[in-house]
Amino acid sequence: MKSTKKFTQLVLGSALATFGLSAAAMAQDYDWPRLLVIGTPGTSTGSFASTNGWGPTLQEETGTTVRIVPEDSEPMRYKRLTDREDIAISSVSASEMAAQTEGFGGYASAKPLPQRILWHHNDTPWGFVVSGDSDIQSLDDIAKGGVRVTSGVFSPVIVAVITEALPGFIGLSPEEAQEKIEFVPASSYGENCRSVVEGKSDVAYCSPISSVLSEMEGSPGSIRWLPMDPDDTEAWDRFLNVRPMTIPTKISFGVKTAQGVNSMTSNFVYSVPATAxxxxxxxxxxxxxxxxxxxxxTHALATRMSVDLFREFLNANPIPVHEGTVKYLREIGQWTEEDDAWNEEAIALMDRWIEARNEGLKTAAEQGVRADFQDEEFLAIMEKATEGLPAFRSRL
Structure with a gap:
């Protein structure tokens, strides 16, 4: 934002009067925008709460007015960021960014526009949990058969993980899994996780940061987590065929029984338009x-915004990072020539997806087909336009 010297002095004076800032805190080479709008998921989410935690600090230290806008609809927040441009930054999962780019599901008819990662927001670890006295010591034990695994029917994602991704990791096809594994349905997340301490199931897919896991950890016998070998690239390759944006990680927060266990994470980032x-x-x-x-x-999730965790995330991230962030990371020794290579590939892949989807929208318009993600004819046009394009997928 460009401003005259007189205008800058007025803004600085106003900020000092309003926030009681020291001259040192305001002495910066960059003229911050007068208003910075950040979009997050709804008010009940950690993303909203944690952004509300650091937002006032940014306002206090820079003089910019920060507004945190909760927008529960992912497609609407994407539109407001990329098309309407009435928010400058969005808190979004990396997997959602991939879906937005690829036009998955409800995004099929959305206007294709490229995004870039600005910074890491938070990570949600996940893993496979058993009761503390369970005979199951590894995921490979599940492949032997006769094991009950909870399938959270309340979540299509969890069902896919349990019935396809987990069997893939341990070398079973979905068909073999149906024969060897007993899938125990659960109608809620709490029921899904508690099943292993209540004796209803042997294995469940849960996040160690959930409050229900603290309750389970305190139960008689406690709980254990089954490790996922980060070096078994073939197993992870099969897992990523189903959940392509999952990242292998060593769990570093959440309940004590999970900490230090090799498992996986799903990451949230702050995104900006590519034109930012x-x-x-x-x-x-x-x-x-x-x-x-x-x-x-200011919030527990704010501790996940360190440059070290961002750097760790970048080691597997397949989504392009904004050139301004790259410039800064390079200055502080946190960006390499190898990063340049994968980031350029990521930018090229995103551009290919955007171009192909725009061509599909053009074809649909020329044929008089309404752009509607529920219209089979439209979806067929878009599928043909994007045929052969690889999906965004975590780098092992």
């Missing part, structure tokens, strides 16, 4: 790094 100003992205990245100690205590 380089100076803005650079200075946001710089602030998020250099002020981390000032805001990390």
């Amino acid at each position: 100003d380089t100076d803005f992205a650079y200075n946001m990245a710089k602030w998020l790094h250099t002020s981390f100690d000032n805001y990390k205590g």
